[in-house]
Amino acid sequence: MRQSLASMAEEPNTSMSVLASQICNQISSVFTAHTSKPPAMNVLVEEIAAAAASRNGKVFVYGVGREGLMLKALSMRLFHLGLSVHCIFDMTTPPISSLDLLIASAGPGGFSTVDAICSVAKSNGARVLLLTGQPESGSSVKYATVVAHIPAQTMADDRDHDRKGESESRPLLPMGSLYEGAMFVLFEIVVFKLGEILGQSPDDVRARHTNLE
Numbered sequence: 001m002r003q004s005l006a007s008m009a010e011e012p013n014t015s016m017s018v019l020a021s022q023i024c025n026q027i028s029s030v031f032t033a034h035t036s037k038p039p040a041m042n043v044l045v046e047e048i049a050a051a052a053a054s055r056n057g058k059v060f061v062y063g064v065g066r067e068g069l070m071l072k073a074l075s076m077r078l079f080h081l082g083l084s085v086h087c088i089f090d091m092t093t094p095p096i097s098s099l100d101l102l103i104a105s106a107g108p109g110g111f112s113t114v115d116a117i118c119s120v121a122k123s124n125g126a127r128v129l130l131l132t133g134q135p136e137s138g139s140s141v142k143y144a145t146v147v148a149h150i151p152a153q154t155m156a157d158d159r160d161h162d163r164k165g166e167s168e169s170r171p172l173l174p175m176g177s178l179y180e181g182a183m184f185v186l187f188e189i190v191v192f193k194l195g196e197i198l199g200q201s202p203d204d205v206r207a208r209h210t211n212l213e
Contacts, residue, residue, distance in 0.1 A: 022172055023181070030152040030182040037135055037149035044148055044190045047101055047129050049197050052083045057099035060126075062088040062117050066176065067105040067131075070183040074103075077191040080205045081198055088117060098125030105131040107179045108156035109138020118143035133157075133179050150186065152179040 037043075051057040059078055061071040071087070078085040086093045096102065102121040106114045109132055118128050122143050130144035133154040141147060154176045173181065195205065 019172065026173055026178055027181045027185055030150065030178065031185075033151040035135075035149045035151045037147060040131070040148035040150055040186055041189050041193065043129065043146055044103075044186070045193045045197065047127065047146060048078070048083070048103075048190070048194060051099070051101035051127070053198065055099045057101060058084040058086060058094065058096070060086050060088055060093070060096055060100060060102045060121070061104070062102065062114065063105035063131075064111050064113060066180045067107055067183065070180055070187065071103065071105060073184065074187040074191070077187070077205075078194075080208045081191065081194055081200050082204070082208065096121050096124050096126045100126045101129060102126050103129045103131065104140070105183070106138060106140040107131075107133045107150070107152075107154035107176050109134035109154075110140040114140050115143065131183065133176075150179055150182050152182045154179045 048059060051059055059075075061075045062068065063071045075085045075087050100121075102118065104114050104118050104121075118130065118140055121128050122145070127145040128143055129146050129148060130140055131148045131150060132138060132140065133150055133152050134156055135141065135147050135149040138156075153173070158171075158175045194200075195202075
């Protein structure tokens with residue numbers, strides 16, 4: 001039976017705080033999970049810093065669905081750090097070149113649009129950084145110059161609990177929500193690290209925020 005609105009109203013703080021803690025704990029566990037790949041934070045920081053500081057190149061981002069929204073949030077902060085950054089399919093997106101970096105996400109391993117965009121970027125000599133939860137498989141990996149592994153549940157494995165006889169339970173973070181939540185946290189860490197490397201103070205970052213709001 002569905003929980004009534006009245007019963008939810010009786011314990012809003014407890015329910016909200018417990019659920020929030022559980023979500024945060026699940027996201028935190030992603031960053032302690034074993035992976036044979038280099039830490040995603042290191043990969044992102046090194047590639048973005050090299051594109052911006054060493055090559056004076058541009059950064060492009062692309063992802064589908066909620067993954068794409070997380071990458072748009074990252075692009076906003078990279079702009080605030082003073083980088084030339086572009087979301088693919090924006091009307092002002094310039095051509096990509098060998099000086100540039102494409103950051104793309106394919107949590108489950110591959111999407112047709114991600115494959116196509118990564119292929120074009122690679123054919124133009126750009127470096128391709130692929131974020132994924134499936135680093136050993138998937139159609140997008142073959143286009144990547146470097147892979148950043150986020151060891152979190154995605155749409156590729158969100159039904160594992162059904163196969164384990166847990167089909168009656170309702171997951172708190174369904175489908176690719178854990179992967180997408182981990183992306184947000186990872187990107188905040190990356191922005192913090194890049195701010196130090198690029199010598200950008202909080203005032204520098206704040207000064208680039210839009211005033212057309």
